[in-house]
Amino acid sequence: PSRQAKLRQVEEFLRLLDASITDALAKGHLRTPTADDPLRIVDLGCGNAYLTFTAHAHLTGDPAGGGRGLPVRMIGVDIKQQSANHNGEVASRLGIDADFVVGSISDATLDTAPDVVLALHACDTATDDALARAVAWAVPLVLAAPCCHHDIAAQLRRSEAPWPFAMVTRDGILRERFADTLTDAVRALLLRQAGYRVEVMEFVDSQHTPRNTLLRAVRTGQRSTSEEYDDLVAQWGIEPRLGELLAQQA
Numbered sequence: 001p002s003r004q005a006k007l008r009q010v011e012e013f014l015r016l017l018d019a020s021i022t023d024a025l026a027k028g029h030l031r032t033p034t035a036d037d038p039l040r041i042v043d044l045g046c047g048n049a050y051l052t053f054t055a056h057a058h059l060t061g062d063p064a065g066g067g068r069g070l071p072v073r074m075i076g077v078d079i080k081q082q083s084a085n086h087n088g089e090v091a092s093r094l095g096i097d098a099d100f101v102v103g104s105i106s107d108a109t110l111d112t113a114p115d116v117v118l119a120l121h122a123c124d125t126a127t128d129d130a131l132a133r134a135v136a137w138a139v140p141l142v143l144a145a146p147c148c149h150h151d152i153a154a155q156l157r158r159s160e161a162p163w164p165f166a167m168v169t170r171d172g173i174l175r176e177r178f179a180d181t182l183t184d185a186v187r188a189l190l191l192r193q194a195g196y197r198v199e200v201m202e203f204v205d206s207q208h209t210p211r212n213t214l215l216r217a218v219r220t221g222q223r224s225t226s227e228e229y230d231d232l233v234a235q236w237g238i239e240p241r242l243g244e245l246l247a248q249q250a
Contacts, residue, residue, distance in 0.1 A: 009145075010050050013120055013214070014058055016201075017143055018068065020216060021059070021116070024141050029218050030115060031140075038071035042114040044105045044130040045122035046076030049087040049098075055118070056096055074098040077108045105129040106245075113137040121147040125241040131187060132245035134217070135194045142196070142217040146184060151241055153179035159237035184213055186232065186240045191217045192224040194246060 021039075024030040033039040039059075043052040056074045061067020076087055076098065084100040091098045101108050105122065106129040117139045119130035127146040134142045153176050161169045169175040188198045196217040233240060 006050065009120070010054050013051060013118075013143070013145060014054055016214065016216065017055060017116075017118070018058065020141055020143060020218075021068075021070075024218060029140050029220070033071045033115075035071050038073040039116065040073050040075065040112060040114040041116040041118065042075045042077060042110065044077050044108075044117060044119045044133065045126055046078050046087070046100070047083060049076050049083075049090070049100070051118060051120050052076045052087070052098065053090065053094070053096065056098060075110065075114065076100045077103060077105060079104050105133060114139055116141045117143075119144040121145055123147045124150045128187070128240070128242040128245060131191065131215075131217075131242055132249070135191070135196075135246060136249055138219065140219045142191075142215070144215045144217075146187075146213060146215070149176075149180045149183040152183045152186075152238055155238045156182075156236070162235045180213075182236065182238070183240070184215065186229065186238075187215060187242055189224070189229040189232070190240070190242050190246055191215070193226055193229065195219055195221045195223045197222070 021030065025032065030039070041055060043049065043055070046052050052074050056072060057067070059068045059070045059072045061069070063069045074096070078084060078100070079102070081102050084102045087100045091100070101110065103109065105126055114137060117130065117134040117137070119127055122130050122144070124147065127144055130144055131142065156169050156175050156179055168178050184200055188200050191198045197220050199216045201214050201216065202212050229243070233243065
């Protein structure tokens with residue numbers, strides 16, 4: 001009972017993942033998987049792998065029972081060896097073909113680039129690490145639900161707001177909420193510059209978590225210009241982590 005909110009988050013995330021994979025396959029953004037070459041889905045910052053296991057169960061499940069019947073290979077990445085050991089034992093008991101890699105999101109090594117990247121509530125700039133890895137891998141489909149936004153909030157505390165927006169960041173609660181919006185707006189801009197079509201949406205009701213924003217990105221190869229991003233960060237005097245990571249890749 002104490003995990004009902006987490007369960008609902010995973011269920012709603014999975015619902016959007018299912019719809020996103022269906023659309024990406026239909027439009028040719030995702031390759032059609034086969035038994036010999038399954039769809040490779042990476043859950044970055046997987047923790048106890050609730051999303052990893054649930055996604056596997058649904059996507060590989062019998063269509064007669066509501067599953068998708070897709071050949072899928074799940075990979076979970078987490079910095080804790082304990083998580084990898086626990087998740088590996090659970091996968092073995094359930095007969096699930098999954099890999100669990102120990103390492104940070106930015107440094108974990110995979111044998112083959114994934115087709116889909118997931119990140120559910122990777123804390124603060126860990127979401128930026130996940131998005132940067134997805135761009136480096138040229139991943140066709142990315143779904144990321146950010147968690148806290150401390151980095152930009154801290155930068156806003158140290159910088160002077162552009163005229164006439166001082167009142168937006170004067171009070172702590174307003175500054176934090178604005179930092180959330182600014183951070184995810186910047187992430188969306190940067191992904192569009194990297195060749196992705198991006199949607200920012202609510203993936204679950206706020207009663208289950210206040211961190212209910214989802215970035216859904218599909219790689220199209222069509223890149224936007226950097227002018228809007230450059231003006232935005234210059235006006236607010238911020239240095240977004242994702243911008244730094246993508247600049248290092250260039």
